[in-house]
Each structure stands twice: as C-alpha cells, then as structure tokens.
Amino acid sequence: MNVTQRRFLNSTSTRTHNVTINKSMLNALNEPDLYRFFCLSLYRNRYYNVRLRIEDIAKITGEKESALKNFNKIMDTVLIRKRYLIPINHPVYEFTMRSLYKIPAIDNEGFITLSHKFTQVNLSVKVKGYYIKLLLIAENGIVPLTPRETASKLGMSKNTVTQYNIELHKAGLLRLSSDKLELTPNELLISNDEAIQKREWYPATKDLLPNITLSFDK
Template identity: 55%
Template sequence: MKINQRLLQGRISTIRQDYATINKSIVDKLNPSNLYRFFCLSLYRNDYCKVRWRIKDLAKHTREKESALKNFNKDIEAVLVRKRYPVPINHPIYEFTMRSLYCIPPIERPNFITLSHSFVKVKLDIKIKGYYIKLLLIADNNKILLAPNKLANKLGMGKKNVESYNLDLYCAGLIRYIPKGIELTPNELLLDNDIAKQRKEWNPTNSKNVIKMTFKSK
C-alpha cells in the first residue's frame, strides 16, 4: 500500500509512552521550564526515539501559550538533534512550512533516571516541575545534602527561587526537609531504570547490496 506523501509529512506523534528517560548529563544544559518540556516531548517518542511535533503540540501538552515557547527550538538543540523538513500547505504565497523532527538522545547508562508519565498530572507550575527533575538528576538515594545557597550554586539558580520551589514541592508532598538538606519523595513517579529500553537503530537495506539467491526445485 502506497502512503500519501502529504499525509506522511504532515503527521504528528500521538502515541504516548508510559515513561521517559532523562540523562543526568543534561541537568545544567536546560533551564527548569525547558527540562520539563523535554520530558513531555520524550513521552511521545517512537521506537527510534524520534518525535514529530509542532510548537503548538508541545504547548498543548504543557498547557502554555505558544508565545512562551518562542525560543524552545533553539534552546533544545543543546541536548538533542532537531531535523527540519518541509510540509506542503494551502497558502497563496508559500508552498510549504517547516516542521521539526526531534531526535531524543540515547540512554547514557547508568547515569539516567526513568520518570513516569504520571508526572504530567502533578499540579505545579512547569518551572517547579522542571526544577524537581533537576533535583532527581543530582540526588543520591533521593537525598540532597546541601544548604539552599549551595544547591542554588550547583544548579545555577537564585537562592530565593530554590527556597520558594522547595516550599511548593514540600506542600505537594514531593520533598521533605531533613538535617543538612532535603529528601525527595517521588514514590511511584520515579521508576526503576531496569524497565528502560534503548532506542532501536534503523538500518535500511540497500537493494544493490543484497545477495540474490535462487533455489532450484528437485
């Protein structure tokens, strides 16, 4: 069956996965908001860890206005490869518009976390949710033994924001204060890394290199 090229180019990723993996190496490469957006994007990866989304699709899932994501495509290229491709449109002047194909990076074992899709249901501002992901990435057995000022320096954030976000997370039941720091309590949100699968690699067969075999009937 031949697939209509226009339909193929215009499609978007609609199948949500149960979890997304996030490499610890990206903790300082994205601000909290973009880190949470990256998580949402990763939830809709296919078997080859690729996502076809428009900015309007991302804004819909993060419940933001499109204008809030005007710099997202530029910023996200710090952690993944974004390929652009043309899609035909019905417009009196322009023949096509450009869409994005986001290539989610492979798992960096053992330095990654596996976060459940249920995290999107947590009712907190996306900045706070992204900040929580940062905490999960640097925590040791869910504990961070740092004073607020040292934690702020480690994450490249302001001390007041760290203290404010920690209070919001405490009220949401996602952290508790302990001597010399905080303990994260993600419970069912943080999954065992053993369930995470590496992305598949697509190796199309070149028909010119295929050895042709023939069988003779007896």
C-alpha cells in the same frame, strides 16, 4: 486522505509511558526547558524521533505557545533536529517546514526514568523542571545539601530554591530539613531497570516514520 488530514498525521506522535533523562543534562538546560524536554520525549516513536508542532508541545506543558518561541533554538543544543517539508492547504505556499527531534541515547554515566504521570502534577513548569534536577543529583532519594548549597550547585538563587522547595513540599514530593532534601516521587520515578529507551536511536527515513496520531490522554 485530504491535505489537512495528512498535515495532522505527519506532525504528531503518540505518548509513551516514561522518559529517561541523562544526568549529563543537569546543566544543559534551565528548569522550564528541562521539563519541556521531558514532555517532548514522552511523544517519541519507537525510533526515538518526535514530530510535534510548537503548539502541540505548548498543550502538553500547559503553557502559552509564545512561551516556547525559543524552544527549537534551545533544543538544538541538546539534541539533533531535522527539518522536513509537509504539504499545506494554502493559497500561495504548497509546503511548510516542520521539525523532527531526535531524542538522545541513554548515557552510560547515569540517568533517571520518570513516568508520564508527572505531567498531571499541579505545579508550574519551572518547579517541575527544578524537581527533575533534584532527581538528577539525588543519592538514593536524598539531596545531601542545604538550600544554599543546592542553589549554588544548580546556579539558582537561594530564595528561588526555598520557594520551590515549599511548593514541592505542599505537593507531597519533598520532605524538608535544614541540611538535606528527601525526595518522595513515589510512582513518578521508575526503576532504571524498567527503562525501555534503547542506547542508540535510528536514523530518520521515510520508511521509519509511520503516520501516527497525537494523544493527550493522561
């Protein structure tokens, strides 16, 4: 195997079917970064470690790579990230640094389980992250808050919440009323009883990190 092939295999992961997101993360990340965390978590291996390049993550979220310039710094606030060397084909440098992201364990205080199909929904990264936040605060699919109350709880402007609600309604993910929001994620939200994420992840070692291939199949 040549250096280029090793570089690709060492920096990528395969997609899983769903992701659990702890309710404690509600205020830890803003809307776009929460969706980016969801996308990152989709590519965890069985030890709940993720090895992806920023350019790979941008492809998954559908953004330009420049939009993720602060991604690692932000992710450092919610997960453990370790850096490791991989060989590269370069006339001066033999190695470059890559990141290993360790996805947090399930929180006993509560979590939701979201399908990989959410990546196929035609909405912006911001709106998708907002929808995840609604799912985190919903009670049996209902957010018993007015738009103004929702905006206050999530630290957003009322106008932004109203606009996002309209976009979600058009996408069939939300029913609107004056005093509550009814979420309709259908097959996107999976029963927590079916969640496969373990309550603890394993430390990263060379033996626990097999070479795996990136797949962007929907």
